[in-house]
Amino acid sequence: MMQTGLIHPSNPGCFYYLPVALRSLEKLVRLIDEEMHAIGGQKVDMPALCSAELWKKSGRWELMGKEMFRLLDRHNGEYCLGPTHEEAVTELFASQTTMSYKKLPLLLYQVTRKFRDEQKPKFGLLRGREFYMKDMYSFDINEEAALHTYNSVCQAYGRIFDRLHLKWVQVQADTGNIGGTLSHEFQLPADIGEDKLLVCGNCGFSANIETLEPGQAECSQCQTGKLTESRGIEVGHTFYLGTKYSQAFKALFVNASNVPAVAEMGCFGLGVTRILAASIEVMSTEDAIRWPGLIAPxxxxxxxxxxxxxxxxxxxxxxxxxxxxxxxxxxxxxxxxxxxxxxxxxxxxxxxxxxxxxxxxxxxxxxxxxxxxxxxxxxxxxxxxxxxxxxxxxxxxxxxxxx
Amino acid sequence: MMQTGLIHPSNPGCFYYLPVALRSLEKLVRLIDEEMHAIGGQKVDMPALCSAELWKKSGRWELMGKEMFRLLDRHNGEYCLGPTHEEAVTELFASQTTMSYKKLPLLLYQVTRKFRDEQKPKFGLLRGREFYMKDMYSFDINEEAALHTYNSVCQAYGRIFDRLHLKWVQVQADTGNIGGTLSHEFQLPADIGEDKLLVCGNCGFSANIETLEPGQAECSQCQTGKLTESRGIEVGHTFYLGTKYSQAFKALFVNASNVPAVAEMGCFGLGVTRILAASIEVMSTEDAIRWPGLIAPxxxxxxxxxxxxxxxxxxxxxxxxxxxxxxxxxxxxxxxxxxxxxxxxxxxxxxxxxxxxxxxxxxxxxxxxxxxxxxxxxxxxxxxxxxxxxxxxxxxxxxxxxx
Missing domain, CATH: 3.40.50.800 (Anticodon-binding domain)
Known part of the structure; x- marks a missing residue:
């Protein structure tokens, strides 16, 4: 056996996963697969190498700044290492000719390595430069259907954390450089968490502090409760995207009147290696590691x-x-x-x-x-x-x- | 369901794996896992981002030329996208202090995406720029033990192809830019194969034509048989490395006399996505895809x-x-x-x-x-x-x- 150990540092923000940790990681992926299949998700696998062309089409080639790893191939073609795959998956959808409305919702997901050139990688797997993420993308016929899908994925996320016996909270979140009009984060409450959360003592409304007015002390939902600050580790993030990407990539389906229409999209991320690290972090004691039982190696x-x-x-x-x-x-x-x-x-x-x-x-x-x-x-x-x-x-x- | 289809092209030499093909790929990985575990293999997972420093240490940073994707991070650190992981795994081994001879042989393997900036990507998954490879690395106490391990891995490769009901041949091969003194390729005989093989009609000796003298017509093993030319698709490659990497990285173990000694290494690749594509290629008919039964989606x-x-x-x-x-x-x-x-x-x-x-x-x-x-x-x-x-x-x- 390798010496006892879970991970070993490679270059900054990159890790070797040793056999014991990898066993746990593979179990976590099986759990996620089960829950994604249960809501009709289909697993695909998209390249890490993404051409600049796609990212220019969405306007994010500039927007992503230094957080994106960029490179040239031998013919001087511009590429990035995918930090996320809205562009790629929308291009894939758009390539499927005559997609009938009967085939929607379409939920495609993958569990692959993502790359982010963090300014300061830290906390081991919690903020790395190369990490495993599950990213799902949904295509629906209209906003109502898209919101239905959005809720269905959020419920699946809840079931995943429940089956891991982790305490979790779903909070209102900022849409950042992904875009869209509605967004939630799934947070594991933890003192070492980087995110500040505000929770209403009255109605249970929760939000990432970034989404509220500075100094806001009263709940914007029930208008009466007081907001209490706590900390969390973000392990999932969901976005209702509308047509931001599907418009740019002409991701069309043929509707019931036999007319091409633009698909409504959502995207849904789970930080797979981050869940692993965060769950050990929140469950362990000083002298013992504790894993969620289901994914103990x-x-x-x-x-x-x-x-x-x-x-x-x-x-x-x-x-x-x-x-x-x-x-x-x-x-x-x-x-x-x-x-x-x-x-x-x-x-x-x-x-x-x-x-x-x-x-x-x-x-x-x-x-x-x-x-x-x-x-x-x-x-x-x-x-x-x-x-x-x-x-x-x-x-x-x-x-x-x-x- | 996605429209029927197995893969969809992305940028040159890169593909989306659609749900049906991914199911097959995942089965193939399970088969490989079984056979690697059966010979004592332990699964790990190494970063795709490899620092130039490691590759300079082995002397391959220059040697790899344009076939390697190279990039800079935000701090101008030089990296490549791992086309193979001899450097990384040897560094990992070297980091494990006081590795006792009792723990050897150590067989570490991973199934991950590899990157090669091919001049002309072609034949779909057969020669891509981003593809799945299983790469195993062995560490042994001496040459005899290393050759024993070498044979054990070759036998496991044979079992994998047998369980897939694929015809295969193990041929003498060139060590190329990996190095070492002994090497074999595992080839699936196929007319469309890029590799030319010579097989002895008398003793069964087989070799990639690259390893023989130009125009050689007689078997160099039995000295009597005639060599017949055929073609094959390379799906596996094994190397006995000796101490080429372990010397450079000071990959040491403590021997029975309690003295540090340099580990003897081997490395063993299987082209996972290539096996998938090649097996469909050799088994299918004009109007029907045939998969090896075990990995049919x-x-x-x-x-x-x-x-x-x-x-x-x-x-x-x-x-x-x-x-x-x-x-x-x-x-x-x-x-x-x-x-x-x-x-x-x-x-x-x-x-x-x-x-x-x-x-x-x-x-x-x-x-x-x-x-x-x-x-x-x-x-x-x-x-x-x-x-x-x-x-x-x-x-x-x-x-x-x-x-």
Whole structure:
């Protein structure tokens, strides 16, 4: 195994994802895939290399300034590395001739690396220059349908955070250089968050402070509640775009009267690597990493006793247990790790297991050899330690959700 | 659904992967993951942005010439877009302090986009400028161990092509600008292939023509056989690197005598999007796409009859069938498509199904309503048409391998 570790810095704002972190990242992508498919999303994959021509068409080639990585190819063609793909996806839609209104809404999404030349990359994966983002783009027949799609995607985002057992809040947001007329951010409340949020104590209205008047203390929605400031980490951002891009790229469909019409668009981002980093940030304690259970790299770590004269039988028992859990419980296939570094004490390995954040650590000691075998089970999410029979252990672990 | 289609051109040598092709690509990645894990491979993910510093250290910053995309960041730092990652992975290995010989061999791999500024991108995905590659890098304690690893990876490559039912040949190859002393290519024999191969009729020795003397007609291995020329598409390339990179980057491990030693390396590439394109190329016929069964985007397409007075019951039957196959056969979960465009004739939809390359097309007509219901099953891989009872159909489809 690589030395324990999740990421390793490369150049500023760029990281190597080590095997354990990548496993978690891939689970998160599967979760996102599930929820995007559930609302009719179709997965595509667009090039990172985007020609300047497309970005000039939308007017964003100049607008993006230094935040965009730019380069020339061998023929002096101008390109950027896509920080986002409104231009590309709208061009793709426009290329599909005679798109019937019956095929809309069309929801295309991808999970790919995005590039942003941040002035000061910081906080590890939270503000990098190369990172994974899920970006979805919607095409609808009119504003009403587009807003319906907008709400449907927002609900899917809520379900993703709920399934990760993360506290989240959807706040009114600025449309920035993406454009459009309606926008929300999905924020994970956290003291280290870069974003300042204001939440109404009366009606629950929430907004990024950027969207409000300076010094505003009263809620603009209910007109009565007081706004309280807190901080958050932005992990998702949704935009109702209207026809800003579809007009420029002539992204047309044929409507029910058989007449070409301009599609109404939305775009919806999730910071995939940022969700990973932010969830560890908000859930972990000083001496233990905690992952959202569903995307923990491995669910169970089994610890045989330290090498020694009396340990042989218990070691075999531990190996047997690790194998049988992985084989007999379909949800745990590939999810059980045996830490066979038996030259180390149980205590030292238990500490390592905490650092890696296995939701369940099973210590196999002398009591595992009793007629009524019992196992010590450390549940890292709840902090509890249980002593369970084999059947009790299987019952507990059979309920673990995996993806 | 997006209009039927697999890829759509973006800028030269760059493509949008549409939903159907992406499904196949993701299956191919799962297959590769399985075989890489089976030989102890650990998956990582390295940045596309590579600093010039690394490439200057290996001496390849100049060597790569115009084939490498180069760019400056906002602080005028020089970068390239990784066409391959020997430098990056060796730097990563070197950063792991006190790597014990007990942890070797270490096999790290990734499946990511690579970038090459080809003079003339051509043949669609076969020679693109942005494409998916699986690249594995091995670290061993000595030459003997490194060659053992080399063979183990070559065997895994063979298994991958075998599981795809592709004809392949492993040929002696040139080490090019990667370097090292031993190299093989994995080629799919194909008339449209860009590579010229020479195969010995006596001993089976095979080589890329680049590695032999001009005009050489006799086998250099058995000294007796005649060499016959054929063509192939290169889909994999393996290199025994020795210490070319590990020396330059001080990629050290601590050996059994507790002394730091330089790791022996290998590197192993598979052109993921190229395998996809090449396998369609070599398997398809003029009027039908054929995928390797294991990575066909969907396994089964069910066709209800054309809309009409007598069709109602058979349509319900088709819907029921599509659902029950997907639910009752675990291997077909998510693999069954119902083509409910019932305004179109069976013939027209059958033609579309051929173009998309479903391995099995099930036509549900009037005979499906008989007491002994029978279904017409078009097996696209073999070209056969079968008439099967429901049980016969389930038996046939339960044997379909999926991933």
């Amino acid at each position: 491995y669910q169970v770590c089994v610890l045989p006793p330290k090498k020694g004269s009396k340990a042989h039988e218990a070691t075999l028992k531990a190996e047997e247990l690790a194998q049988s859990l992985g084989n007999s419980l379909p949800n745990l296939k590939g999810e059980v790790v045996l830490d066979d570094r038996t030259q180390m004490t149980i205590g030292k390995r238990l500490k390592d297991a905490k650092i890696l954040g296995y939701p369940f650590v099973v210590v196999v000691g002398q009591t595992a050899l009793d007629d009524l075998a019992s196992f010590e089970v450390v549940c890292q999410q709840s902090g509890e330690t249980l002593f369970l029979s084999k059947d009790g252990l299987v019952d507990l672990l059979s309920t673990v959700e995996t993806i | 969907y396994q089964v397409c069910v066709l209800p009859p054309k809309k009409g007075s007598k069709a109602h019951e058979a349509t319900l039957k088709a819907e029921e069938l599509a659902q029950s196959l997907g639910n009752s056969l675990p291997n077909l979960k998510g693999e069954v498509v119902l083509d409910d465009r019932t305004q179109m004739t069976i013939g027209k939809r059958l033609k579309d199904a051929k173009i998309l390359g479903y391995p099995f097309v099930v036509v549900v007509g009037q005979t499906a309503l008989d007491d002994l219901a029978s279904f017409e099953v078009v097996c696209q891989q073999s070209g056969e048409t079968l008439f099967l009872s429901k049980d016969g159909l389930v038996d046939l489809l339960s044997t379909v391998e999926t991933i």
